[in-house]
Amino acid sequence: MSAMVHQSGVRILLTMCFLFVFGHRAHSQTSEPSTVTTKRIESLPRLADVPPPPQPHPLLPVMHLAHESLLFLKTGVRDYSCRIVKQERIDGKLKPMEFMDAKVRHQILHNGQIVQRASLYLHFLGPEDLVDREILWVKGKNNGRMVVRRGGTRFEYLTLDLDPSGDTALQYSRYPVSESGILNMVTKLIDVGTSDLQYGECNVQIFENVKVDGRLCKCVQVIHPHRRDVFLFHIVRIFIPNDSPVPVRYEAYDWPDKHTAAPPLIEQYTFQNIQLNAGFSDAEFTRNYRDYKFRHK
Secondary structure, three states, X not given: OHHHHHHHHHHHHHHXXXXXXXXXXXXXXXXXXXXXXXXXXXXXXXXXXXXXXXXOXXXXXXXXXXXXXXXXXXXHOOEEEEEEEEEXXXXXXXXXXEEEEEEEEOOEEEOOEEEEOOEEEEEEEEOHHHOOOXXXXXXXXXXXXXXXXXXXXXXXXXXXXXXXXXXXXXXXXXXXXXXOOHHHHHHHHHHXXXXXXXXXXXXXXXXEEEEEOXXXXXXXXXXXXXXXXXXOOOEEEEEEEOOOOOOOEEEEEOXXXXXXXXXXXXXEEEEEEEEXXXXXXXXXXXXXXXXXXXXXX
């Protein structure tokens, strides 16, 4: 009898820890699209009857730069490390900046066979409630789930397998980890740009020699002046170094409403200290790797 009570108590305690540590989303996951391109703030009605696209479209030079970047990332980059500085608006609330070190592998095929799986490892440096959090995801492994060690100041060693697209994971990020990384970001930008080529009301400027972390960059700025159903953002800025086709910063803003003078930030990502083709070992994308603190299975 006492053993049964003890087991029941353990189950209740683990359930309470799970809810306390990772929280609960009130809305159903089925309301979310299976593939996220970007999430916008539904705050104002949008206008219909978008003007037709001008010829030539002002986005064409931007699309050229994006395709150059995509080609380089797909053909010249097997993996990379970097520090990511991230800030996102989730459920209408702007979250604090997050700092994390990342290891990323791209999927590589040879003669139709996978020789390297898309993989991601993140180690959080801040803010305080996320310090030392770890996330590991490898495409096609662990039933598609990511391994998460809580980190922070309480229950820091709690380790769980979570669905990257599930409600619990998306409390902390606008995108699943399976859609993270520079390659996925550029791919999504091309998808959005391809859609925007169908319409007018698109103002484009390219500013030369803008510094990001001391590197001279082109700043590509795209503005949709009016809120419309077909547009996902008001302003986007992409920063591409003069000496590399790999973007180092991305910012997106929503349209201001009557309560805000400035466009509210939707999301921004800065990629610092990018080291291309670092040559990671397979072991660095396993939960039992010596430098990681996941609880071993």
